[in-house]
Structure formats: C-alpha cells, structure tokens
Amino acid sequence: MPVATKTRLLSLDVFRGATVAAMILVNNPGDWGHIYEPLEHSAWNGCTPTDLIFPFFLFIVGVSVVYAMESKAEVKTNHSKMLWSALRRMVILIAISLITQLLFHPGFAHLRFPGVLQRIGVVYFIGTVLFIKTSQRTRDVLFAVLLTGYYIVMVWIPVPDTGKPSLDPETNMGAWVDRVVFSTNHLWSESKTWDPEGLLGTLPAIATCLFGIRVGSWLKRKDRDDAVKVSWLFTYGIVAIIVGLVWGLFFPINKALWTSSFVLYTGGWATVTLALCYWVIDVHGHKNIATFFVPLGVNAITAYVLSSYIPHYITNKPYFGGKSLYKVLFEPYFQLYVGSALSGLLLVFIIWGLMYILYRRKIVIKV
Incomplete structure (x- = not known):
C-alpha cells in the first residue's frame, strides 16, 4: 500500500532500521561456533550489545504508538476501530511466527508457543490499549507497579517446584509458569525447561513499551523547543541507566528474565540513542546518514520475517556444489570469526536491497 502522507519522524525510522539490521546480523552468523563476543547474548546475567536489540525494538514500538495514534486517540469514536486494528495486528504477528515454525519443522508436538513475534504482538496490543485508554500519569504508575511487582514475584515469592x-x-518463577501453562513440549528448543520470551517476562516487557510511550509523548510536545526536549531525554536516559545499574546489584540485569533493572538500563540506552538520532537528523538536518537504515x-x-525465510530456503541450503553460501564465499578465504560475521552482514545487505526496492516504490507492508 502507498506510504502515508503524514510526516514521519526520520530519526525513529533510522533507529528502527539500525535495530532491525543488528537483529538480522546477530541472528544469522555463518558459523554458530565462531561468533564475536559482542554479537552474542550474555550467558545469563549481564548485558552485551546484542542484549540491547530486542528491548530497543519494544521501546521503539512504544514511541511508534504515540506517533501513529495520538491524533486519532483524541477522538473517542476512533477507539473501537483502533483497538480492533491492534488486536488484528497482534493475531497476525503470532500467526506468522507459528506458521513459520510449522513450515520449517512440520508438526504440532513441539511447536514453540512463546517467541519474539509473539511478544512484540502482545506488547504492541497492550501498549496500544494503555495509550488510548489511560493518561500518562496512570501509565507512569503502572510502569512502577510492573517493575516493583515483578521484582517482588521473582525475588521474594517461593517457586512451587523448589x-x-x-x-x-x-x-x-517465570520458568515454572511457562512449564505449567505451555508444558515442556512447547518451550524454547534449546532448553525445554524455560523460555527467554516466556509469559511472566512479558509483564516487564510491557514496561519497556511504556518507557517508549513516555519518550514518544515528550518528543511530540509542542510547548517545548528541541533543545529542551533533547536535554530532558538525555537526562532521563542517563538517570534510568544509573538506576538500572544500582538495582542490578539486587536484581541482576538479565535479558532472558527481562528483569526490572534490565528494563531501566536498556530503556535508558534506548532513550539516549533516540535523543542523539533526533538531534542530529531531525533537528540539525543531517539526513544523509539515514540513507541506509530508513528502508x-x-x-x-x-x-x-525475511531474515528467517531467506537463510532457511536459500543461503543455508547446500545449493552451491553441495555447500552453503557461507562455506563457498567465506569459510575458505577468511579467519573463522571474520567469515562468520561477514556471512551475517551479507544477509543484512540482501534484505536491505529488497526493502530498498519497496521503499523506492513507496510500498509499506503492514500486518
């Protein structure tokens, strides 16, 4: 469908595009046995650059909700239509994930119910409901309740199994809930006993979206000039990082658990990054740096989604003399870690090329 005529926040498109590019890169190394440490998730506690990617995306979801819906949300007669649209989008995202799994690994017996697209869909829908139906003050209170409540549940309440x-x-507690609700047959294939996108961890993930909604609402304010907006965002982001680090001493920063300290720490970095992009691109007009990431x-x-299908059906298949593209182009000519990273980077450029064609034709595929 045609690109909407309303003004887009270019820095947000750049930030979102860079986040997606990073997501494709880290999810598709040429050799899973040879990955540079910054391109891997933390073994458990801690936060690598790769651990920032998913929370950045959910933060961006929150900012995007504000820019896409604020004017419509002011008219109450639009609410029902907006909520049904958000519900439809959530269902489609969940369906895409489940259908993709079934295409790659037919059979329902070990179908993974939680997942990245599932979490994005659920968080988007709940974030939309909260943005349309509640005030910013109410969302701030809910943000605090989600983080403190999750901390109490995870740190103070005994897990029934133990x-x-x-x-x-x-x-x-999150792993126990997932086993009870989904059973071990429908959790992350690497463990079958817990899931990094589990049910309980979706609650603080909603807080990450609320973090983005607050930042988006501040960016859209018309009663503050850009210098004040950016100064506030940098301050807010840095304070969140510091509070996250301090809270991490008691409730460790952990992506798989999506701990409260992780929400604050990653939300702080997302805020600082978006503020920098906004100041450089939208305020000072350095739009040339946006060329690559906007598509x-x-x-x-x-x-x-294509970053799952293209490797499965093309680049990882032994179409090239019985070898995958990585083994033909990279393994013989590069040191293993370099070749593995370059293989992932090649996929980023392949997908960018396809998105660039859509962008030039002014086509936006919306679920």
Missing part, C-alpha cells in the same frame, strides 16, 4: 525464590534458568525501518517486520 519452595524457595530463584533467579536461575530452570528454577525461577529497513519503514518495513521492519517484513525485513525481520
């Missing part, structure tokens, strides 16, 4: 609180992978940002979900 009779004591735990933050370890298989014995924490990925405009069709972000399409790019992400």
Whole structure:
C-alpha cells in the first residue's frame, strides 16, 4: 500500500532500521561456533550489545504508538476501530511466527508457543490499549507497579517446584509458569525447561513499551523547543541507566528474565540513542546518514520475517556444489570469526536491497 502522507519522524525510522539490521546480523552468523563476543547474548546475567536489540525494538514500538495514534486517540469514536486494528495486528504477528515454525519443522508436538513475534504482538496490543485508554500519569504508575511487582514475584515469592525464590534458568518463577501453562513440549528448543520470551517476562516487557510511550509523548510536545526536549531525554536516559545499574546489584540485569533493572538500563540506552538520532537528523538536518537504515525501518517486520525465510530456503541450503553460501564465499578465504560475521552482514545487505526496492516504490507492508 502507498506510504502515508503524514510526516514521519526520520530519526525513529533510522533507529528502527539500525535495530532491525543488528537483529538480522546477530541472528544469522555463518558459523554458530565462531561468533564475536559482542554479537552474542550474555550467558545469563549481564548485558552485551546484542542484549540491547530486542528491548530497543519494544521501546521503539512504544514511541511508534504515540506517533501513529495520538491524533486519532483524541477522538473517542476512533477507539473501537483502533483497538480492533491492534488486536488484528497482534493475531497476525503470532500467526506468522507459528506458521513459520510449522513450515520449517512440520508438526504440532513441539511447536514453540512463546517467541519474539509473539511478544512484540502482545506488547504492541497492550501498549496500544494503555495509550488510548489511560493518561500518562496512570501509565507512569503502572510502569512502577510492573517493575516493583515483578521484582517482588521473582525475588521474594517461593517457586512451587523448589519452595524457595530463584533467579536461575530452570528454577525461577517465570520458568515454572511457562512449564505449567505451555508444558515442556512447547518451550524454547534449546532448553525445554524455560523460555527467554516466556509469559511472566512479558509483564516487564510491557514496561519497556511504556518507557517508549513516555519518550514518544515528550518528543511530540509542542510547548517545548528541541533543545529542551533533547536535554530532558538525555537526562532521563542517563538517570534510568544509573538506576538500572544500582538495582542490578539486587536484581541482576538479565535479558532472558527481562528483569526490572534490565528494563531501566536498556530503556535508558534506548532513550539516549533516540535523543542523539533526533538531534542530529531531525533537528540539525543531517539526513544523509539515514540513507541506509530508513528502508529497513519503514518495513521492519517484513525485513525481520525475511531474515528467517531467506537463510532457511536459500543461503543455508547446500545449493552451491553441495555447500552453503557461507562455506563457498567465506569459510575458505577468511579467519573463522571474520567469515562468520561477514556471512551475517551479507544477509543484512540482501534484505536491505529488497526493502530498498519497496521503499523506492513507496510500498509499506503492514500486518
């Protein structure tokens, strides 16, 4: 469908596009046995650059909700239509994930129910409901309740399986809830006992979206000039990083658990990054740096979905003399870690090329 005529926040498209590019890169190394440390997730506690990617995307979802819906949300007669649209989008995202799994690995017996697109869909829908139906003050209170409530549940309430609180992978409250609700047959294939996109962890993930909604609402204010907006955002972001680090001493920063400290720490970095992009691109007009990332940002979900299909059906298949593209182009000519990273980078450029064609034709594929 044609690109909407309303003004887009170019820095947000750049930020979203860069996040999607990073997501494609880290999810598709040429050799999973040879990955540079910054391109891997933390083994458990801690935060690598790769751990920032998913929370950045959910933060961007929150900012995008404000820019896409604020004017419509002011008219109450639009609310029903907006909510049904958000519900439809959530269902489609969940369906895309489940259908993709079934195409790659036919059969329902071990179909993974939680997942990245599932979490994006659920968080988007709940974030939309909260943005349309509640005030910013109410959302701020809910943000605090989600983070403190999740901390209490995870750190102080005994897990039924063990009779004591735990933050370890298989014995924490979130893992227990996932096993009860989904059973071990429908969790992350690497463990079958817990899931990094589990049910309980979606609650603080909603807080990440609320973080983005607050930042988006501040950016759209017309009673403050750009210098004040950016100064406030940098301050807000830095304070969140510091509070996240301090809270991390008691409730460790952990992506798989999506801990409250992780929400604040990553939300702070997302705020600082968006503020920098906004100041450089939208305020000072350095739009030339946006050329590469905007096509990925405009069709972000399409790019992400293709990053699953293209490797499965093309680049990872032994079509090239019985070898994959990585083994033909990179393994013989580069040091293993370099070749593995370059293979992922090649996929980024392949998908960028496809998104660029859509962008030039003014096509935005919306779910």
